[in-house]
Amino acid sequence: MDLTTTYLGLELAHPIVASAGPLTQTVDGVRQLADGGAAAIVLHSLFEEQLRAEIARDERLLSAHADSFPEALDYFPSAPVTTRSAAYSYLSLVERASKAVGVPVIASLNGSDLGSWVEFARELADAGAAALELNIYMVPGDVKTTGDLVVKRHLEIVSAVTDAVSIPVSVKMSPYFSSVGNVALQLVDAGASGLVLFNRFLQPDVNIETLHTDAPFELSTPQEGRLPRTWIASLRNQTDASLAGSSGVESSDDVVRYLLAGADVVMTTAALIRHGRSYPREMLGGLQAWMVRKGFVSLSQARGMLAVPSITDGEAAGRGGYVAAIQAAKERYGAL
């Protein structure tokens, strides 16, 4: 039985991939996931803003008592705190994890401005990442920001990063665009080799006791797989870029669902947290059993079976075709 798949140009033994999350923060964690059967591993995100905040905090501490007393004009060796040194532990994780396991290790980057995206992307590529996942989390808090501008920023980032590095780059997308599919295709045009659908946004909730907001970390539920599957199905026949389904994977059934919709790989953290780091192997078993049951001998036979058919009518290729695509999707999956 042929379970191999290609994701971002990387040949994978099967389609089950560990997504960016708490389990991929250490080399040991990565190794356990690889041992547990994951076909590729996406490391937890390097949060560039957080990194800069830490640098700023440490620089504040370094200078807080400087130049005040003649015997001690400073209190620490003058090792410069650079972004490189601040990101060292992440870069080192990329390097060590890549060497420690036989499956591709994909770095993930969450940045805030164009310069840093490029700077860090290069560092991550140099550290040995097999591919790079851009986790573009942009919340336009300024309500004057137009949707166009948001899309433009995404495209700029993708274009700048893909120009800067030679490793494949994927984008972990937000589901909150006025036209998700169109943005997805624009991202591919801008240079993305693949799309991960979708990023989950951990939105704060109101705590009525403390009168504050909390930001709880919650694992995704199987229901959350519907939205990404809808868009994967819509996009499958519109692009050659790799598509990864993320969110709502609890069992091998969810893997199958994503594959039928057209995903090249299926990513999960929630299932691995709930069921342990060797759960990929168990899910793989389930997938194989399903394929046997359904008579498939190759993954490619099943992949995209339920994807929205490609539009062949040239006239409908524009907005009309898009509507049709959505319509087709609606028929299969219900209202969006």
Add this chain to the structure above:
Amino acid sequence: MTRAIIDGNEAAASVAYRLNELCSIYPITPSSTMAELADEWAGQQKLNVFGTLPTVVEMQSEGGAAGALHGALQGGAMSTTFTASQGLLLMIPNMYKIAGELTSTVFHVAARSLATQGLSIFGDHQDVMAVRQTGFALLSSAHVQEAHDFAAIAQLATLRSRVPFLHFFDGFRTSHELNTLDMLSDDDLRAYVPEELILDHRRRALSPEHPYIRGTAQNPDTYFQSRETVNPFYDRVPGIVTTAMDEFAELTGRRYRLVEYHGAPDADRVLVIMGSAGQTVIQAVDHLNVLGEKVGVIQIRMYRPFPVADVLAAIPETVTKMAVMDRTKEPGAGGEPLFLDVCAALAEAVASGRRATLPRVIGGRYGLSSKEFTPAMAVGVYAELAKASPRPRFTVGINDDVSLTSIDYRADLDVESPATRRAVFYGIGSDGTVGANKNTIKILGSVDGVYAQGYFVYDSKKSGSRTVSHLRFGPEPITAPYLISKADFIGVHHWSILERVNVLRYAREGTVVLVNAPHPPEELFARLPASMQRTLIDQHCELWTIDANAVARKAGMGNRTNTVLQTCYFAISKVLPRDEAIRQVKGSIRKTYGRRGPDVVAKNEAAVDAAIEYLHRVEVPDAVASAVALLAPVPATAPEFVRDVTAKMLLDEGDDLPVSALPVDGTYPSATTKYEKRNISDLVAVWDPDACIQCGNCAFVCPHAVLRAKYYPAQALEGAPATFQTAELNAAGLPGARYTLQVYAEDCTGCSLCVEACPVTSNDGLGRKAINLELVADREPTRQNVAFYETIPVNLRSRVDFGTVRGVQYLEPLFEFSGACSGCGETPYLKLLSQLFGGRATVANATGCSSIYGGNLPTTPWARNKYGRGPAWSNSLFEDNAEFGLGLRLAADLHTSRARTLLNELREQIGDDGLIDGILDNDQRHESDLSAQFRAVEELKFLLDRIPGPSASDLRSIADHLLRRSVWIVGGDGWAFDIGSGGLDHVLASGRDVNVLVLDTEVYSNTGGQASKATPMGAVAKFASAGKETHSKDLAMQAIAYGNVYVARVAMGADPQQTLKAFREAEAYDGPSLILAYSHCIAHGIDMKKGLDQQYLAVNSGHWPLVRFNPVLRSTEQNPFLLDSPRPRMSLRTYHANELRYRMLTRTNPETAERMLESSQLEVDRRWRDYEQMSVRTASEFAGGVKE
């Protein structure tokens, strides 16, 4: 050639590191930077020019550093060290050995004063003059460039001559001055120092391959002759150094001579001098010769071997009078060393006919402890020489009204080139002013054709100190090793400074003055002190103002005003065209802040633009219109000495104090910080009487003793100011009594430890405590409240429960308002010591932070109670503190013993057996006994004053020793774990009743954070820039091993009650006691207001288990080992995460950090198991002391 702007320390270290294989180091100001850089470079794997990674080894003292160096040299390694002052003194024994064995090495010394009547960290030549007899050659560099060049010349010369060299430059003046220089490349150094010489050095090493014996014991038959064998080597040194200088000139174009003459070839008067002051004199010479005088200066660059021929050759035959200037003091000598050497050379030359005339030579002292030495002073010396009978011995730069040695000079003489732009900035420590100025120097110094110089002056306080930056820029290299006297620009970065000191003392005609003021431009002038207005008018100053704090806040930069004020300087100082200047500032911002992200850059750039927008020129009217006087530095009620002497120092006018104003033996009145109301924090503690539960925790932890508590009858409130706060006393047995927690707001540093320690949280939802930090703009009500509070009697010690934190708040602190860092982790322990035992304590204090905030003038914190009693405090040295304290104990014991004998002998005359027996039989272990003894001894003194005869006088002179004296030996971990370790061990083994308090910050705090043996594994510190590789020493266990030493490990932030218990037990124990007190510190890289939390984490992670070992328990068959803290309930990682010292390693070397953390966790676990096991042993399983 690469141009750079660095200080003298870096200039010297850069060459020393690259030409050596081993650096044997120990920190001492002002040389520490050289050693720190060597350690950092080694940490960065930077190779020397021979391709070796130098080994940098920190030793336990300079004595140790010299010993290791001696060994390394005998082992054939190219080895060097860096030191100063007392450190150099500790190296003397090895220096004799190294020289006696003709061993090539260079010591680099930032020359500094010696501790005599007082310690001084500042520069002069006392230390190097104290080693002139060791056999080392002494080479003196006078400038940052020379410090760089002479490091290389000395290295070549020592290898060629085999005579060891000491290369020195002026501490602070050169070691800390930023200046432009051309750097020697690795290729230059390789070309300059031939490898063959290094092989020769190696060949002389000890080796079993060709064994011999060196370091024999010699006898009367041969020692003398052996001593004379080295003469030819010393004879060759002047020639070798001259050649080395010539070769250096060929390599670099920079030419030096052993002795250099500058001035009129036919001079009649010549001044001889060494060190940076030579440049100063050159300026005076040029000034005088232009005016038609004929003067010259001889700069001595090599002092040992004394280059007699070169000195004689340098003195023009026309000279009739000479002044030889020494930057040292040799009391009782016929003259200072350089003077005597010059005199001897001249006398010999004349007597032998090599010189025709003998000029009249006078000897002068100048510049001790970085005392300013200016061209004006040099002109004064030439004027003195011009007199018919110049003073044979003189001083310059001070007013010696006692021995009348000082000569006059015109202080206002300004000989500096008008092409040099001069700027002076007033700031407050850590406000960014100095940092911004260093940045300005780099910006302007990198402009083609611009040379830059920067020198920074700090006051004596660790936090809230006043800084004065002196910056020069000019088209020629700047050789002006003295402070600016007249500035083109004066920046006053804090309003509070101009309220207190005359900031326009540097003003001259047309000076541009910038004032950062919280007032609108139109009100500015009227608000200035009258004296300042007068100067602005008289000197036609150009006045500018900005509210930099408001601009910074608006630009989103909080209280960081450095960018705003730096921009103002560039905009109005005319050093560069304004647009170009702004462009340069912005360029620098992108470089400096780029790594913090674009928003930080944008904010700073916005601040630059806003600075220009809100910078205003203020028209200076024609007349003074202000009744505002400068604030008095001390109140009129202060004692005479404080008013006449201390106040001058506080006003930056200490230089004007005459010799007669100062104590002859270094004895100063204590309890003077209370007269200096520093008001360094806008936010101060404010008490909420309604919420307060009167637990005393805030007062207990307050590092600055600004929280005081008293209880008192309600009627005491009569006449209280309306704002005086009071609450009903929350204690049984005293119905109707009132309680006040008084904040000494003018002394509060806003550190917030009290707020953190307060257990109360009000239920208003705002998280307010019973004590909070608030903005208190008007300090007048608190002044009145404090004054009223002080009229309420201090609570009687006999009515206070000493055993509880709640009770201790009523004990008067006799350590108050020190200049320690805001939120200091050490000072609460000292304050506690002073509260519990201060009235009968003598304190021996090791050099370090505690000797600086404890004893640095102008004002000192050790105080007195209403009886005039209080801790008597002294600092001997760094290395000998335990021994010094033991000496105090031994003297006390002697006196006590004699007093007891005399008391028996005088029974009849005293005539009160009850009194006498009461005194003799009181064992004074409890506070009630001590109170009774105090009263009895006072009565005895009263009686003795009325009894005639020598025995009564004898007893009267030592009667106070009948009250048990509490001897405390205080110091930091640098002392206890390293330099003083041997002495401490010996003193603990002595069995004598001394109390040792180690304020353990786990790092050398005072000298800027170098690793000690107390530094934990994985912490990054200077000298451990790649992370400390070993665990800290368990000093507690070492002491416990003796069996008869009381030992406690405490952490006030984790368990204040245990701390209190340990202090009391230690003091009551009739034998040696050791308290190790965890002291959070700025060198940990923490938010200092969280210091107590870190103490809690240190204890509860097992890093700092609380223990007590009480030998008294053993003698009653109980287990003396008490484990006071609970089993670790969190990982070491949790504790480490909050401290930059640990985080730094995770940034630079995460694998090592992780490995060290794991190892540390294992060590913590292991130690805990050991302790647990010990805590369940029986008494007999512990060693017993001699008393058993």
